[in-house]
């Protein structure tokens with residue numbers, strides 16, 4: 001069988017824990033596996049490394065509830081600007097390891113802001129895979145190719161990313177934690193160059209505990225002796241926990257305020273909250289560069305200093321899909337507003353961002369405003385209600401959406417079966433019965449009986465429905481009527497990064513298909 005990218009993704013998918021296992025862990029209240037780090041170290045050894053080998057990567061290790069992906073992307077984008085410098089102490093290759101992915105699993109492992117190519121992904125995938133089987137064979141395992149000779153999905157990808165970065169000579173690796181910090185697979189790092197904690201909130205409570213303090217305890221587990229640590233502003237109790245944990249680990253944590261230079265920088269990621277993510281990125285990137293001998297750095301914790309030009313460019317040029325992203329769809333008179341918020345705090349941020357775009361008096365026309373929403377595994381109704389309240393408040397009790405579409409995260413992309421988008425972490429029976437979606441529809445109808453609420457199964461159907469609603473308009477007038485021609489219909493897609501990934505997949509596939517048919 002060919003050992004290409006598609007085969008690698010199919011093999012990787014066999015390592016996903018199925019829904020019943022994930023659900024049992026969630027319900028057991030057992031919390032995180034406290035043996036996770038010794039177990040992960042064992043896997044590291046099986047692929048031929050000692051954890052301290054990864055000191056070479058000069059990792060910038062990022063934990064947090066919200067903003068890890070954005071902050072990590074800002075850091076990578078800033079440091080990438082320095083790879084262009086001729087200075088001897090500039091990084092040459094910047095790694096970025098994030099999760100989850102939107103369209104392609106290879107988005108998770110980047111070098112110099114580019115996802116690994118399909119060929120490079122397959123190469124490091126099979127090297128990691130083969131080393132694990134060889135180590136099982138050496139230990140006289142009766143069947144070295146059986147599943148128990150490999151770790152689960154996220155652990156495998158972490159091993160593979162570290163192996164790839166070591167082999168490619170990455171000298172600044174931005175590593176985002178998966179869940180928590182103390183027991184996260186990435187926390188095998190012995191001596192990162194700097195650590196950062198982004199905004200904390202309530203999420204993954206079955207594993208991290210119910211309170212901000214216990215969540216802070218887990219996230220602070222990435223602090224290391226004598227390694228500088230930075231944090232976004234946090235609620236009082238959480239700051240104390242972070243400081244105490246830092247002291248136990250023989251370091252200190254600096255709480256970073258919004259950097260004043262950001263008043264005059266247009267960040268590449270929209271949304272007010274990105275300023276705090278960018279500020280944590282500025283502090284951590286400065287600390288990394290100072291350690292490498294850059295003397296012209298702003299002091300990482302001195303918010304009054306001006307920013308060097310590569311910082312400004314990096315902050316402006318950063319790209320990350322599905323975070324307050326706007327896509328115009330002129331063929332359908334639509335604008336897509338796409339944000340993967342999926343906790344109470346982040347759905348509120350997404351709501352405020354969308355409200356800020358529709359609050360203007362010129363947008364108070366009777367054009368449809370459409371929501372596409374799903375959240376398959378968390379408390380979907382509370383998230384939807386928080387979104388409703390945030391928008392209704394911001395709009396002085398005007399109806400947030402004329403049309404609301406609840407769908408699953410499933411896409412049957414016109415391009416065919418897409419193994420990158422397969423997730424077995426959801427309850428297949430729920431998806432089949434659309435039970436979450438019907439419950440959401442009921443809840444929404446209670447708070448807004450006049451909104452048109454629909455339930456559909458796939459993301460493609462939701463996209464088609466939104467476009468139809470957009471074209472017809474609420475009052476039966478077409479949007480392209482002269483009276484409305486300068487406006488478009490606004491669609492918000494939110495509730496889940498999987499949903500957002502699927503919508504982006506559908507929209508991008510159309511663009512790619514159109515480009516293909518132009519060239520043939």
Ligand SMILES: Nc1ncnc2c1ncn2[C@@H]1O[C@H](COP(=O)(O)OP(=O)(O)OP(=O)(O)O)[C@@H](O)[C@H]1O
Pocket residue numbers: 064065066067068069070071099100199273274276277322323324339340341342345346347349350497
């Ligand atoms: N500082 C922040 N405060 C509140 N919400 C935020 C913040 N940063 C990002 N978000 C929200 O969280 C969503 C995910 O952003 P991002 O990927 O940066 O965070 P993350 O911590 O990596 O999230 P996840 O662990 O869920 O992937 C965004 O779409 C946005 O809605």
